[in-house]
Amino acid sequence: MRLGLAARFGAVIALTGVLAAGLTGYYGYSASRQMLLDAAEERLLTATRVLARQLTLELGNVARDVLLFAEHPVAAQLLLRSDPQLQERTARNTAILFERMLLTHPQYFQMRLIDTDSYGQEVVRVDRQRDGVRRVPEAELQEKGHTPYVYETIRLPRGSVYVSRASINHEVGAHMGSEKPVLQMAAPVLDAQQQVRGVIVVNVDLEGLFQQLAADLPAGLQLYLMNGEGDYLIHPDKAKAFAFDRGQQARVPEDFPAASALLAEPPQRKAELVTHVGGRSGRVAAFVRQPRGDLAIEDDFIVGLAQPMDQVLAEGERLGRVNVRIVLGFSALALLLAVLLARALSRPIGQIVRSVRGFSAQAPLVNELPSTRNDELGVLARSVHDMQRQIHQQFETLQLKQAEMDRLASHDSLTGLLNRRAFLDRLEHALAQARRSQGRLALLYIDLDHFKPINDRFGHAAGDALLQGLALRLQHLVRESDTVARLGGDEFVLLIEQGAADDGALHGVAQKVLAALSEPVPFQGQQLVCGGSIGIARFPHDGPTASELLAAADQAMYQAKTEGRHQARFARS
Incomplete structure (x- = not known):
């Protein structure tokens, strides 16, 4: 039996309605998925930049603490060993200052004053222990002249600060810092004749410092810290952190091949990148290579943040399910009322498709959909408009956060003036x-x-x-x-x-x-x-x-x- 023109036209209208609904859902899902992915990449890169800047600022704060003691006249006076009674009193006062510094800064494991004229003999040493901080007795003081943080620091000019490579602390008697990731930051102590008399050394808890900087990051982000050669210093999998210290190898190019560009000297193009690995079930990650600045750093740091792709696209999946329900409902309606609503359906469906195809988060949101209708097409139009409005709101929120990040990067946090x-x-x-x-x-x-x-x-x-x-x-x-x-x-x-x-x-x-x-x-x-x-x-x-x-x-x-x-x-x- 041949179908009449009306039936065939109705069938065409029904198929057109189904196709229009499918295209609406597809383009809406594709657009929202790509926008969520782009927003996640920018958010990760911005957060990584901020984390790298905070790390630079924190190292600068430690450097200022080291220089504060290194340039204090009491340090040089103590190393001159002129008067035993005065020396003991000065050593006791210095130890008190060290103790207060460790109590104020929980990320410090140890502070020491080392005499370079006595084979690097420790003069004053205060360690963090489980029950607080304690000055190490004179009988337990050690010679440290063979360590890089002593013989490298004494070569530096006045006002310079040495920063060691990140390593596991294997020194004997390190107390709370023993077998922990550590940075040694040191500065030379000079007398009135500008002769090096010793060094001030601070052992910094690298893992605690990094976790403190990352405490305000959103949940679900994976934190990474690498040295300039790509070895993991901090990794969500503890077995990969400091693998080189155990004679093993765990480097960032093995997990994120694109990060190899950051390991070149100098880094290729620019010292930051965003990369994807593992497809839909993988991760999106951002890496920033920290500039050395004015510190005498033995090795660079590369900061990284990663987020599972399923978390990034979770909102897109929810919108996709909403689109599927809308498409299925509209398709059923189109099949039932195709003949009667053929002419009425063609115009609103075209409006919806044009709105979805022309939708852009950067352009002003204009509601040209048939939202005032009281039928299923009106529900579909309002749902599409709500989806567009949600995406606009998310994009505006992201822009506000980006503007705030830019302001923090260009203004002094204390006074609000330009930096x-x-x-x-x-x-x-x-x-x-x-x-x-x-x-x-x-x-x-x-x-x-x-x-x-x-x-x-x-x-x-x-x-x-x-x-x-x-x-x-x-x-x-x-x-x-x-x-x-x-x-x-x-x-x-x-x-x-x-x-x-x-x-x-x-x-x-x-x-x-x-x-x-x-x-x-x-x-x-x-x-x-x-x-x-x-x-x-x-x-x-x-x-x-x-x-x-x-x-x-x-x-x-x-x-x-x-x-x-x-x-x-x-x-x-």
């Missing part, structure tokens, strides 16, 4: 614009006076409050066209792009800054008074590049310090 890296980018841009327009600009390099005594007397909280108060004053003092940044410690810099041609005006700005810095900052009933010294450098008068301008302003600032502090000096061309 050194962001300021240098701003300065380079301003210099390029000044060269094109043959304009001028000026730098005011600010270093606070007497900040360290305030920090030592009232504590770090007072120092932080002082820095925050002065930073806020500087922000209120400058114009919208000017830029103020914190370079680090108690050093600030002010970039003036308009009105920088007049030395008199620059001097007036400097005097306003000096007046603002000299005003007291209240803190817990105290009035903290600091002041500052300023060095002024002008473009192009004092240098054509950013580094030359900063160097000129820095030199002028030191001239102001030398000539009595709390004053401003122009750079000498």
